[in-house]
Amino acid sequence: MSALKLDPGLDPAAAKPLFARFGRLHLPALLATPDAQRLAEALKRAPWSRTFLADGKGYDVPRADYAVTPEEVRREVEAAIARGGRTGFQFDFDTWRISDFLEAGQRQGGAVAELEAAYDLLNSPAFLDFVRKLTGDERPAYCDAQATRYRAGQFLTAHDDELAGKDRLYAYVLNLTPGWRVEWGGLLLFHDADGHVAEAYAPKFNTLNIFRVPQWHSVSQVASYVDQDRLAITGWIRGSKPG
Template identity: 40%
Template sequence: MSDPIRLNPTLDARDYAEAFQRDGVVQVSDFLTPQSADRLEAALKTATPWGLSVSPGGKGEWLSPEALQTLGRDGVAAKARDAMAAARTGFGFSFLSYPIIDALVAGRDPGHATHELAVVLNSPEARDFCAAVAGETGITKIDAQATLFRPGDYLTLHDDTGVGERRAAYTLGLSRDWRTDWGGQLLFHDAAGDVPRGLMPRFNVLTLFRTPQWHTVATVAPYAGAPRLSITGWLRDDKPYAESGR
């Protein structure tokens, strides 16, 4: 039987809250126990039914594995071209993803390690830790999707503005032994278009950052030796999943 997904029991929000308030971003190393991080990495590499997140015409769309098969190579290539055309002058993205919360609520892929992570993230222990680091009250839930950036995948400039429910954003990096010249950094942009901070993909590191805040994911280089793996989402203050149905 696999070890359950667990938080690092030594985490203390007071170790990170000051840096978050000062900089609007903080990284928490060893967020999960080593066994938990290893299990998540293995699940993402070998047991995840990835779909494609893409933005044809600048509008986000998730294509399930079944939809990708129906579209075929030419149909998927057309979606990718449309997304890239939109990305030249506006918001665009293309990467593989797995909608953890939707799959969990729908009862798909039972026993998947990311589903356990979603439950852990929405436990009082994890929710209160993240809320305390971010200095936010009223956090009711933490959503989650898994992402896999292949060579050439990208996510252009955006600030994570929602309709008021997104209080902070996070990524949980699961990329091991990444090289900085492989790209894939989480880049924060200022009003002049410069990059005052860039964070390289790392393993078992939680990055929390204030929203709205302009950022991108740098395109993964064609020579990258591994995919960029992460769990991403927002700390939210809308209805909890038990009340909203998702």
């Protein structure tokens, strides 16, 4: 397996004025195209867990376990997710927490080798230097990462990503879904002070969404009729490494 590479045509200096003005950016063609395709294929094989809040408590349930959970328990879970979505902060999507494993020294290779390579790229001098030049900020020192999958009905409600002690500078989404249509949902929405959508980004293939923290945003619910997966690698660019 060869290392993943940034697209050689990237020019952070050209995009820097836009980022400075708006504090967010949708940037096409982050990776060399063959690398983006490899990574997209790897995401299809990820060992997914469903992540959600139930009555204020977070859960990561392996999809294989959820599939054999008794029906009455699943009904309770679905009801709790819906309650949270109606009344406050809630999320419901699938995850594989890449950086949690790697930070714990649990590099696995095999089916997740490409996802681990994405973490390596995000923490390489090439990517961190790209971010510094794009943002004009010398502080970025580390990127955490998780693989994410949104399927029909899944969503993420409004939040601003600020969390004490995490040293989050910027959030990012590396989109890896080919052929997504905007009417399918799964849009990254930025909220203004009046409760309107200030801007929305569709999850176009091989694009990077990057924005300053804090900033109110959400991911709109994927439509019930959609039979494709919204795939991405997401996380935060931080000013210090964990530990």
